[in-house]
Amino acid sequence: MAGFLDNSAGLSASAMDWGERRNTVASIGAGVLFFSGWWIMIDAAVTYPEQEQMNHAFHTCGVFSTIAFFMINAVSNGQVRGDTYGEAVWDAQGPALVVPGFMMMFGSLIASIWILFGAYVVPKKEVAPGLAVFFQNAFIFFSTLIYKFGRTEDLWG
Amino acid sequence: MAGIKALISLSFGGAIGLMFLMLGCALPVYDKYWPLFLLFFYILSPIPYCISRRVVDDTDSASNACKELAIFLTTGIVISAFGLPIVFARAQVIAWGACALVLTGNIVIFGTILGFFMVFGSNDDFSWQQW
Numbered sequence: 001m002a003g004f005l006d007n008s009a010g011l012s013a014s015a016m017d018w019g020e021r022r023n024t025v026a027s028i029g030a031g032v033l034f035f036s037g038w039w040i041m042i043d044a045a046v047t048y049p050e051q052e053q054m055n056h057a058f059h060t061c062g063v064f065s066t067i068a069f070f071m072i073n074a075v076s077n078g079q080v081r082g083d084t085y086g087e088a089v090w091d092a093q094g095p096a097l098v099v100p101g102f103m104m105m106f107g108s109l110i111a112s113i114w115i116l117f118g119a120y121v122v123p124k125k126e127v128a129p130g131l132a133v134f135f136q137n138a139f140i141f142f143s144t145l146i147y148k149f150g151r152t153e154d155l156w157g
Numbered sequence: 158m159a160g161i162k163a164l165i166s167l168s169f170g171g172a173i174g175l176m177f178l179m180l181g182c183a184l185p186v187y188d189k190y191w192p193l194f195l196l197f198f199y200i201l202s203p204i205p206y207c208i209s210r211r212v213v214d215d216t217d218s219a220s221n222a223c224k225e226l227a228i229f230l231t232t233g234i235v236i237s238a239f240g241l242p243i244v245f246a247r248a249q250v251i252a253w254g255a256c257a258l259v260l261t262g263n264i265v266i267f268g269t270i271l272g273f274f275m276v277f278g279s280n281d282d283f284s285w286q287q288w
Contacts, residue, residue: 020220027225031232039240046248076222147229156221
């Protein structure tokens with residue numbers, strides 16, 4: 001069980017019993033980030049209700065990020081790599097969800113950065129709603145990465 | 158297997174947490190009952206984990222995808238229970254003092270729920286006649 005930690009460069013070696021807890025910690029971290037991102041956006045929507053302060057269309061970035069989160073995490077890493085037992089046709093469809101999912105995720109992240117700079121920094125408007133859009137998508141992005149790659153499937157028996 | 162002391166302390170914790178929530182609503186200086194929406198989150202928070210425990214009866218492996226999804230959702234519910242009073246306070250729907258009381262109540266209640274699962278939730282002797 002010690003082998004799979006070799007690739008995790010940033011983890012401190014002194015942490016006790018990392019092995020069994022790793023999946024739980026990753027799930028909790030991903031949950032904190034994902035929902036904090038959404039609450040940041042809810043707060044911005046409540047604090048800046050006018051269309052001029054925060055265009056309501058900017059919510060679409062967060063929605064697409066969320067859809068992408070579920071697309072990416074719907075398929076286990078094993079299915080994407082191809083080492084499942086399944087002979088059924090749909091078992092090979094792992095990449096069909098993951099690739100568009102990552103495309104949507106990166107697209108939303110880039111869109112949120114564009115919104116921040118294009119709609120708030122350059123026109124010199126009050127920047128807080130733009131920051132909220134950016135942080136929502138950045139948090140959801142990192143949450144996806146942690147939930148997808150922070151958990152090991154070795155613990156699934 | 159923990160006995161009556163754990164039960165009483167957990168009940169006390171729950172009562173204190175709810176007391177903070179009610180204080181945040183009912184004190185005359187605040188008198189706004191919006192924070193009672195948090196009761197919805199309190200009731201919802203144990204549900205994903207309980208469902209995953211019932212659905213997957215896999216005692217061999219250390220973990221499984223369903224349990225991790227349940228933990229993810231539970232974390233989300235807890236974060237939402239902290240986020241809602243803060244958004245209320247920033248929108249001036251409730252006072253910041255009420256928000257602080259409600260957040261304190263949150264911490265106590267979620268600590269109580271966590272304590273309940275740690276004390277009464279272990280899989281070792283899964284029998285209903287313990288106490």
